Amino acid sequence: MSPQTLTSITTGDGVRIAYRFDGEPAKPVLLLSNSIGTDLHMWDGQVPALTEHFRLLRYDARGHGASDASAGPYSLDRLGRDVVELLDALGLPRVHVLGLSLGGFVAQWLAIHQPERVDRLVLSNTAAHLGPPQQWDPLIAELLAAPDMRATAEVFLKNWFPAHMLEDGNDVVEGFRRTLLATPREGVAGSWAAVRDGDLRRTATLIRNPTLVIAGEHDTVTSAAHGKELAAAIPGARHTVLPTVHLANVERPVEFVDAVVAFLNDRS
Known part of the structure; x- marks a missing residue:
């Protein structure tokens, strides 16, 4: 995928958000929102199949990939407004939205606060709340005090993939490791703060967009129970469970x- 197709907008608070399109302009737009510690390339393996049906809009969340890493902590409102400003800049009044993990939090925020911008909604390996809030503070402090992302990267990988994929030499895992190591600590810590402070358990009941919730049977980050609770909270939501850990799109791409x-x- 050529770097020439990667461009950016600048948000109202002066942060550059990188994005790219894939697929034919005439097709419906599907916005993809990523997990913490990844960039827009987390979807590379699904692009060929998804562009048969949609024009994909991928972006790097602030603090990740080619986007700016502004000082944290971040809020869910700010991460959601980044997407709204991106859609405004691109002249897109309404799109499908697929968010995974933190991207699922952002997708929920969009459907709650900007429902007219969302056509159909897919919430994958995510939750309405990941508490208690105090569990996040030591993690944030430890990461910001660390010399680099090495230790945190290994924790992420163990939480994202099954044991057989973590064996030496797995090219997919190595790609995600490289991305993690290149991610600014401020971006991860700031995003953890957004999860810490985000509680959508009540407001998720306001979502009226057609919604699919995808959960991972073996997910230890956002559990299958989190997915079940989220689907139950959103009126009319559909719910499916895949035999995966956290990155369901990578582990089971065809089923996903x-x-x-x-x-x-x-x-x-």
């Missing part, structure tokens, strides 16, 4: 894409 495409294209 099939579920997403079937839901987004279902007009019944």
Whole structure:
């Protein structure tokens, strides 16, 4: 994927947000929102299949990838407004939204606060709340005091992938390790603060957009129980569980894409 197709906007608070399009302009736009510690390339393996149906809009959240790492902590409102400003700059009044992990928090925020900007909503390996809040403060302090991302990267990888994928030489895992090591600590810590302070358990009940919740059966970050609770909170939401850990799109790409495409294209 050529770097020439990566460009950016600047938000109202002066932060550069990098993004790219893939697919034919005439197709419906599907916005993809990423997990903490990844960049827009976390979806690379799904791009060929998804662009058969959609024009993909991918972006690097602030503090990640080619976007600026502003000083933290970040808020869920700020991360959500980054997306709204991106859509405004691109002249996109309404898009499908697929968010995974932190991206799922952002996607919920969009459907709650900007429902007219969202057509259909897919919430993958995410939750309405990950508490208690005080569990995050030691993690944030430890990361900001660390010399680099090495220790944190290994924790992320163990939480993201099954044991068999963590064996030496797995190219997919190595790609995610490189991304983690290149991610500014301020970006991860700032995003953890957004999760710490975000509690959508009540406001998720306000979501009226057609919604699919995807959970991972073996996910230890946002558990299958979190997915079940989220689906129960959103009126009319559909719910599916895949036999995965946290990055369901990477571990089970065919089943993941099939579920997403079937839901987004279902007009019944």
